[in-house]
Amino acid sequence: MQSLLRWSVEHSDPSGSQNPGDGEPKKLDPEIIDMILGKPDSEQMKEKLAIAVDERRSEEERVQALDDFEMLIESIDNANDLEKLQMWQPLHDLLTSPGSTDKVKRQALWVIGTAVQNNPAAQNVFLKMSPMQTILSFLAPSVPAQTRSKAVYALSGVLKHNAGAVRQLEAAGGWDMLRSALEDSDITVRRKTVFLINALLIPTSSSISPTQPPAPVQVQPQPSSATSSSTALTLHPSSPSPSTNFHTPSSPSAPVHPNSHAALQSDPSAMDTSSPTLSALRQKGILTTLINGLTSPVPHGEDGENEGDMDYEEKVVRLLETYVSACRGGFEGAEKGRLREYFGREGTDGEKYGLSEDEMRMLLRALE
Structure with missing residues (x-):
């Protein structure tokens, strides 16, 4: 502010005698313009990323720069500018560089997760880098718990509503990693993982046809007439109606933007994460691990000092309800007995x- 005042005084004419039209106009100092109007977001993003990748900077400076960068790319327009500004590769390199500390890597995962969240355009650009193996590596038990948690956050942003991302996950052995994360020593990682799997399991309006329901994994299917009123996730109905599509414009004339899920309406299967997730529940032993999490949970905490967690159990029950009502899944005899108990x-x-009440009733009916 003092610089602005000083500039104003220096460029004023106390006598008022100078003709405004006389002399050459003086150019404004760019720094003064930035002080008044603020730097463009693109310039701020460049500056912050330059600090973040500069290994000569302190860890604190680099982490703060990534924190500031994350706030900037909360704007979907700025997130989409990452490709134009050629910033995806440096961000990805932060995850693998020997010069990146745990805190820097954690912050980079946070940035990536925010940039791709609910943004199909950013998701697809990032997926071209085949990043799944790198992100999954941060779920290893040797990685600090806070970083493992941020890795699940990044996975969530990349995977949701994106069938191509789920295929990359499967190819990278990701289902096995997520199954292990359901028994992570850190309860926050467990909660985020089960929430993510449930989100992937929820069908889109095109992934399960109301007139041609998929065969259940085991026992007889539950009636498809019951509907879900889930409060945990409300993006999709449990029993989609043939006339409703929650991811496409309400009318054929509505504009379609590339960073909207409506852009995928020409190929609805591109959003189908439910089918591969439903298969993985059985084939990868995830359903068994989820049931174990209710009936005989693995202790959690640094020393395994804690048993059970109501928040986690609530999320598992919600997932089982999705499995039964939205995906028409069934349970084997032993599974029914354990869940009834x-x-x-x-x-x-x-x-x-x-x-x-209806959701709970349907879940209990599946255990009969």
């Missing part, structure tokens, strides 16, 4: 698990 012990009040 769990609900007999913990109670069958749907409100306890964030379920409506």
Whole structure:
């Protein structure tokens, strides 16, 4: 502010005698313009990323720069500018560079997760780098818990509503990694992982046809007439109607933007994460691990000092409800017995698990 005042005084004419039209106009100092109007976001992004990748800078400076960068790319327009500004490669390199500390890598995962969240255009650009193996490597038990948590956040942003990303996940052995994450020593990682799997399991309006429901994995399918009123995730209905599409414009004339899921309407299968997730629940043992998380949970905490977690259990029950009502999945005999025992012990009040009475009733019916 003092610089602005000084510039104003220096360029003023106390006598008022000078003709405004006389003399050459003086150019404004770019620094003064930046002080008044602020730097363009693109310039700020360049500056922050330059600091973040500069290994001569302190860890604190680099982490702060990435924190500032993350706030800038919360804007979807700025996130989409990452490709034009050629910033994706430097961001990805931060995850693998020997000069990146754990905190720098953690912050880079946060930036990536924010940039691709609910942004198909950014997702697809990032996926061209085949980043899945790199992100999954941060789920290893040797990685600090906070970084593992940020890795799940980044995976969530990349995978949601993107069938191509799920294919990359499968090719990289990601389902096995997610199954292990359901038994992570850090309960936050477990919660985020089960929430992510549930989000991937929820069908789009095109992935399961109401007139041609997929065969259940085992027992007889549940009636498809019941609907879900999930409060945990409301992007998709549990039983989609033939006339409703929650990812495409409400009318054929509505504009379609490349960073909108409506851009994928020409190929709805590109959004289908439910089908491969449903297969992985059985084939990769994820459903068994989820049931174990309710009936015989692995202790959590640095020394395994904690047992059980109601928040995690609530999320698992929500996923099982999605599996039954939205995907028409079934349980084997032993699984039914273990789940009946769990609900007999913990109670069958749907409100306890964030379920409506109808949702809870449908889940319990699947255990008969």
